[in-house]
Amino acid sequence: MKNFVNISASEEKPRFIDLSSVTAIHVQPEKGELTIFNEKGVLLYLNAKASSIDTDLLLQKLSDAGNPLVALPARYDDKEYPHFVSPKAVTFATVTEVTKDGTQGVIVGVKGLGWEENNKTKPEELAALLDAVRATGATLLEFKPEEAHARWYNAAALYINPAAVREIRDDGTQVNVYFAASGSLDVQTNDHTYQRDRVSEILNDLLGDKDPAASDLRAIGREAQRLAKEEETAARVNFAAKLAAAAGTLTQVQTNGRAVYVKPEEFVSVSFYNDDRAETGAAFKFSMSLERQKSADNPYPEAVRVFFNSAAEREKSFQALVSPSAPVKKNGSALKP
Numbered sequence: 458m459k460n461f462v463n464i465s466a467s468e469e470k471p472r473f474i475d476l477s478s479v480t481a482i483h484v485q486p487e488k489g490e491l492t493i494f495n496e497k498g499v500l501l502y503l504n505a506k507a508s509s510i511d512t513d514l515l516l517q518k519l520s521d522a523g524n525p526l527v528a529l530p531a532r533y534d535d536k537e538y539p540h541f542v543s544p545k546a547v548t549f550a551t552v553t554e555v556t557k558d559g560t561q562g563v564i565v566g567v568k569g570l571g572w573e574e575n576n577k578t579k580p581e582e583l584a585a586l587l588d589a590v591r592a593t594g595a596t597l598l599e600f601k602p603e604e605a606h607a608r609w610y611n612a613a614a615l616y617i618n619p620a621a622v623r624e625i626r627d628d629g630t631q632v633n634v635y636f637a638a639s640g641s642l643d644v645q646t647n648d649h650t651y652q653r654d655r656v657s658e659i660l661n662d663l664l665g666d667k668d669p670a671a672s673d674l675r676a677i678g679r680e681a682q683r684l685a686k687e688e689e690t691a692a693r694v695n696f697a698a699k700l701a702a703a704a705g706t707l708t709q710v711q712t713n714g715r716a717v718y719v720k721p722e723e724f725v726s727v728s729f730y731n732d733d734r735a736e737t738g739a740a741f742k743f744s745m746s747l748e749r750q751k752s753a754d755n756p757y758p759e760a761v762r763v764f765f766n767s768a769a770e771r772e773k774s775f776q777a778l779v780s781p782s783a784p785v786k787k788n789g790s791a792l793k794p
Contacts, residue, residue: 479524590618598618598700601614622707627697719761747760
C-alpha cells in the first residue's frame with residue numbers, strides 16, 4: 458500500500474500523493490506553477506496558490522518521509538528557477554570545468570524527468586548533489602575526459618550510476634548508454650581532434666629515421682589510420698566493458714568488434730537477417746534484431762540491431778543470449794530459442 462500524504466496546506470481541499478515516489482520538483486515562481494515528477498514522468502502539474510501548495514513545506518514533508526530532495530537551481534537570462542532532485546533518482550551526471558564566472562555546466566539524468574540541464578551550476582551545488590547520491594549507497598563511477606566524456610566540449614568529469622544502466626551500444630563512433638527511466642547519453646571516448654592528431658603521431662613513429670622521399674607514404678599513412686582506428690575501437694570497448702562489469706546485470710552480445718550489452722529479458726522476439734547484396738563474408742552481411750514488447754503506450758518500441766561477420770558468429774551470440782546463464786527475471790522467465 459502506498460503511503461499517501463497530504464501535500465496541501467489546506468485541510469478543506471487536501472491532495473494526497475505517495476511522497477516516496479517523487480523524483481524531482483520544478484518551480485516556476487513567475488507563473489506560480491509547480492511540476493512534480495515520479496519515475497513514470499509528470500506526477501502533478503499544479504498552480505501552487507490554487508492548490509495551497511507551499512514548496513518549503515512540501516520539501517520538509519518529503520524529507521520527513523525519507524525522500525529528501527537536493528536543490529539544483531536552473532539559471533537562465535539572469536533568472537533563477539528552483540529545481541529539486543531526489544538523489545535516489547539520479548542515474549548520471551556529466552559536467553564541465555568551472556568557468557570564469559565560477560559556475561559550471563551540468564547535465565544530470567533523473568528518473569522520470571530525463572535530462573536536467575543547467576548551464577550555471579555552482580560547484581558547491583554539484584558537490585552536494587553527488588555527495589547525496591553516494592549517501593544513498595549508490596555507486597558513482599567517475600570518468601575523466603581522457604577516458605570518457607559526454608555532451609560538453611570543456612568536460613571535467615562524467616559520473617555514472619551503473620545500477621541504473623539498462624543497455625550499452627557502441628555504434629562505431631561513440632558509446633550510447635541507456636538508463637532506467639531517464640533516457641540515454643552518447644559518450645565519447647576521445648576528443649574531437651583525436652584521430653587527426655593521433656594519426657600524425659603514429660605516422661611520425663612509423664617513419665622514424667626513414668627518408669620520407671624514399672618511403673611509400675600512402676601505405677604508411679593507411680597503416681597509421683588503421684592503428685588509430687584500432688585504438689579508438691579499443692577505447693570504446695574498454696569503457697563499455699568497465700561499465701557493464703560494474704552494472705553486473707547485462708549480457709554481452711558478441712558482435713563484429715562493437716561493444717553491445719543488453720538485458721535479454723527485455724526482448725520478446727529475435728529475428729535473423731542476411732543482406733545478400735553484401736559480399737560473402739563481408740561485415741554487415743549477417744545481422745540480428747532484438748525486439749521489445751509492443752504496447753498501447755509504446756506501439757513502436759526501439760529494437761536493437763546488431764551485425765556479424767558470419768552466420769556462425771551470429772548463432773554463437775544468439776545462444777549466449779538464450780542460455781541459462783543469461784540474466785533472467787525474478788520469476789525465472791528468459792528468452793527461449
